Amino acid sequence: MARSLTPRETVIARYDPAGRAAVERTLRTLVRRQGIAAIALAALWGLVTLLPIVVVAADGRAGAALLLALTLAVPLAIGVFGVRQLRRRPRMPDIAVAITPTTVEFPALERPSGLAPRVRAEEWPREGTRAEIRAASGLLSTSLVVFTRQDGRTRRRRTVSAETLDTDPRLIVEALGGPSA
Structure with missing residues (x-):
């Protein structure tokens, strides 16, 4: 059961160890x-x-x-x-996303291929950042937590697999859905 969060609380969503290990095995094989x-x-x-x-x-x-x-x-x-x-030995970071009272922080992701684009660490202001849960559909076999932010004309987006988190994705959505301080 999800509990109610206050806008001043920090939420740190980590990757589930078993899910993280499965993703790393798949990446190493690929x-x-x-x-x-x-x-x-x-x-x-x-x-x-x-x-x-x-x-x-x-x-x-x-x-x-x-x-x-x-x-x-x-x-x-x-x-x-x-x-x-x-x-190359790709590894997933321990933390998927950290939501502090003022920011939303994403860790850098290691590239599984020299051809893949870099995914750098980012820090977004909490104000104006939204999250939603997208159900699995089509070729995508896992639900996602999609973070979006509009910076002027640039729309920013990051996704995290909801099934590999050790935190209930609804807590993340709730943490960003309420008014921030």
Whole structure:
């Protein structure tokens, strides 16, 4: 049963340890698969690129072969990306969101891929920040707590999976729904 919150209370929503571990396992599996796929692509691309270089070099055109050898930079870069992915160990932060009497604080999220955009730590003023619970639908198999804020013309949004929280998501919505001091 949810209890009533006052606007001066601090609410810290942490990730449930079991849910957090499950998400980290899934991220590690996906990161590993992406790394293996990148290395396989790099090897295949490198072999396809190497064949014309060998043919041109065997024909006696060393200058053209050297120029073609520069095209090996692309598969090399993809291979380096793959190795870096295999070394990556993504972790979830302990805290999902902290709502203080004056701010709403989100921790930085570690990128599961070198291709994913960075999610930096943010601190929003509590005044004007809203939260709602969106039920699972379509391809999304989990309900979300969606935080929104309008800063001038910029609409900001952060989401947290409601099923991985150790706090009742209704407490979070209630904490931001009431008037803040």
